[in-house]
Amino acid sequence: MALVVQKFGGTSMGSIERIKNAASRSLAAHREGHRVAVIVSAMAGETDRLLRLAREVAQIPNAREMDALAATGEQVSSALMAIAIQSLGGKARSFLGHQMKVLTDSAFTKARIKTIDAQRVISALDEGEIAVIAGFQGVDDEGNITTLGRGGSDTSAVAIAAALNADVCEIFTDVDGVYTTDPNVCPTARKITKISYEEMLELASLGAKVLQIRSVEMAMKYGVPVHVRSSFSTSPGTLVTSEGDLEQVVVTGVAYDKAEARVMLVGVVDRPGIVAEVFSELAQRNVSVDMIIQNVSTSDRAPGAPGLRTDVTFTVAKSDLARVKEAIADIAKRVEALDVRYDEDIVKVSIVGLGMRSHAGVASTMFGILAKEGINIQAISTSEIKISCLVATKYTELAVRALHDGFGLAKEPVEEHGGV
Amino acid sequence: MALVVQKFGGTSMGSIERIKNAASRSLAAHREGHRVAVIVSAMAGETDRLLRLAREVAQIPNAREMDALAATGEQVSSALMAIAIQSLGGKARSFLGHQMKVLTDSAFTKARIKTIDAQRVISALDEGEIAVIAGFQGVDDEGNITTLGRGGSDTSAVAIAAALNADVCEIFTDVDGVYTTDPNVCPTARKITKISYEEMLELASLGAKVLQIRSVEMAMKYGVPVHVRSSFSTSPGTLVTSEGDLEQVVVTGVAYDKAEARVMLVGVVDRPGIVAEVFSELAQRNVSVDMIIQNVSTSDRAPGAPGLRTDVTFTVAKSDLARVKEAIADIAKRVEALDVRYDEDIVKVSIVGLGMRSHAGVASTMFGILAKEGINIQAISTSEIKISCLVATKYTELAVRALHDGFGLAKEPVEEHGGV
16 A cells, blocks of 8 residues: 555646546545545646736736735635545545645745645545645745745645655656657657656756656655656656666757757957856846856957957847846946857757766767767757757757667667568 | 725626726725725626536535635635735735634534634734735634635625724625615615614515625624625715614515415314424425414314314425425325415515514504505514515515505605706
8 A cells, every 4th residue: 555646737637527537547546545645736727817817907916916816726626626536436635735734935926845734634544535735835934825836736746745755746747758858859759667856857957848847856855756647548657766766878868948049249358257247247137047158268359359359158048038138238348248149049959868977978979969960069068967059940850859869769669560 | 093894795896897996995995094904705706607617526516625616716806806906006915714814613615603813904904904805715623614605705794894893894785775675676765874783684584685694693793884885886875783873764674575485284183283293394304484374273174074174374485395395295194184285476575664663553554555455465474673475476566666655665756956
C-alpha cells in the first residue's frame, strides 16, 4: 500500500466529463489499496475568465483581491472533484488552502510555501477518504488567501507530496510524458522513461513546458519522485527522480526556445567594470539577461574611436526587449558603444544530459553536428549538464532533428510483422 | 458619524457596471464620514450556474461540497467589489466567512449563525477601509465552509450589523422599498415609509418577497434598523424598525400567496386524537401544514357510515402536494374519511397591521369588504396582527384591491398642476 499524490491540471479538469474521468483514475488507485490525495487546478479557462473580470473593474487590480478572486477557480474544481468521486461510490472530502493548511508568505499572486500542516488530510486518509486539495492556493500568517502564481498547482502537488511523505506524485496532463524533444518538430522524438531532477530542471528552464520549474526544484529538494503521465491513457509516462536511480546517458534531451532576443553593443570601450555597468542598469529595470558573450578586444574599428574596443552580446526575453530599448541609449552612451544591434530572429537550441559531466567532447560533437548542416552558431553558453547554442530561427527544426538523432536519441525502430 | 452596513443583492451585483455603481454608493457613504461595511451576494445567476455544475456531476451532490462550491459566488463578488472601490479611489478589503469570522453550526446548505467575531472588520474600519464581506457564507467549528441557504445574504447583513452594533443596515435591492401591496396587482399601492419588525415578518411569511424571513427575525431580536432601498435610486426606501418608532395604523399592508393548495378530508370519524393522527403523519413526511380548519361535527352524511363525522381541511405548499397524495390513502383509511378533495385553484389573501391588537372589528370589516365584492371565503386563519382568507384564485386582484383601498391604504392623490 502506497501513498499516492495525484495532480490533475486544467485540461484534465476541463469539463464535467473530464472531471468524472479524473475521479475514476483516483478511485482506481484507491481501490488498488493505495491512500490517495488529489490536487486539482481550476477548470481550463476559468482562471483567465476571473482575471478578465477583475481587469474589467480596474486596470491594475489589487494583488490581495486578485488572489481571493483567482483562488475560487480551484475551490470550484476541488468541490466538483469530491462530488464526482462520491458519485462513483468513493469517499472524498475537499480541502482548501486555509483548511489544509498551506501556509505561505504574503507575496500575493506569487506566494511561496513556508509550511504545510497535513494533519487534517492525514486524518481523512486514515478514514479511507480520498483527500481532494485545491492547488495553487494558500494562506498567509493573517489568513489572507494567497496564490502561488501561474502553474502553481504543480508546486502545490509536489509540496503536499513532500509533506505527506508520499511514495509518488503523479502529474496528470495532456501529454503522456517528457519527450527527448518536441515531437511536433522531430518525428523521431521518444518518451523518456526516467529522467533526473537536474536534467528536468534544465529542460524546463530551456523551454520544455511539461512541468513548472519551481515544482521540479521542490521535488529535487525533498526527493519526491514525480510521475508525469497522461490523463487520457493508463500507460506509464516519465518518472522524474534522483540520478542514483538512472542509467546514465550522455544526452537525455534536446530543447529549443524562441522566446529570446539578442542585443549586441558594438565597439564598447574595453575597460574594467564596463560589462558590470551594462548589466546593473538592466537589472535595475528588472530585465533578466540569459546568455552573455564578450569577444576579446580588437583594435579600433572606427576612425576616431581611441583605445581597445570589444563587442558585448547578450540575450533577453523578447517580452523584455521594449524595456531594454528604453534603457539602451543611456547605456550605449556610458560605455561609448559605436552601434547597437537587435536580432529577434534567433532560437536557443540546447542539449541536456547528466552524462556530460563525465564525458569529454560533447560540446565539440554538438558544434560538429551543427556545422555539418551548415548552421552558423551565434553564441554559446554552457552549464555542467547542458550546452546551448544560439542560431537563426529558420534552422530550428533542422538543428533540433540533427542534434536529436546525432546524439542517438531517435526512437527505437518498431519491428514490422508481415510477409512470409 | 454613523456605522452603516450596506448589503447588495445579486441584481445589484449583476454586471461589472452594476458592481461599479454599488461601489460608488458605498464610497459616497464613506465620504459623508460614515464607517462602512458592505455585504455582497453572488453576481445574479452565478449561484444557479454553480449548482447546475454540481448536478451535472451527481444527482444529489454532497451538502458539504455544495457549500464549498456555492460559497465561491460571494467570494468572487467580494473581491470584485473591493477592487471596484479601490479603482474609484477608496480603500477597501474583502473578508470571507472564515476570515471575518462568521461561525455557524454544521447544517450544510442551511447553516445558522452562532457567533460573529467582528474584530478584524473593526480594525479595517478603524484604518479607514471599507470592509467588503462575502454574504451567505460562514465556517463551522472545524473550519468547513457553510452557507446560510437561499437569500442568506440578507441574514448575513443583519447579523453582521448586529455584531458591529451598526446604526443601520441598508438592504439595496431592485425595488425601492416595501409596498402596501404588490403594485403589479394594485395600482394604488404605496411605498411604506416605516414598518415594524412584526408586520414585516408577517408580510414576508405571507408572500412578500422583499426580505428573507430569518433576516427580519434577526433584526427584531437584535433591534437592528433595516432600510430597504433601491440600488438604482437615491430616494429613501422603507425603514423596518421597532414599533415604538411608528405611528400605529390598523392595517399596514395586504399580501397574497398563490403557492398553497387546499386538501379536504370529507366525513372523517369524529373521535379525540383524529386530527393529531393526520398531522403527525404529514409531519413525518416533512410536509408543513399552514391553515387547518375543522368544522363542527354533523350527523352521518353517507349511508352506512356510523357515528358523528366531520370535515378536516388544511393547506400545504403546492410543492408538497405530491408527498401529501402519496400519504393520503393511508391517512384516509385510518381516519375513515369518506372522500378526499384537492383544490390548487386558491389564493391566500391577508391583511397585516399592529393596530389590529387594539382595534375591534377588523376581521368583520375584512369579511364585509370581500362579501360586498361577491367573494366567497373558503377558510380563515388569524394571528394577533394578521387575518388571512382563502379564496378562489380568480378573485386575487379583486380581493387585494378591495382590501387595500377599503382599509385606506390607497396612494395619496398627487395634485395636478395645469390649467390657468
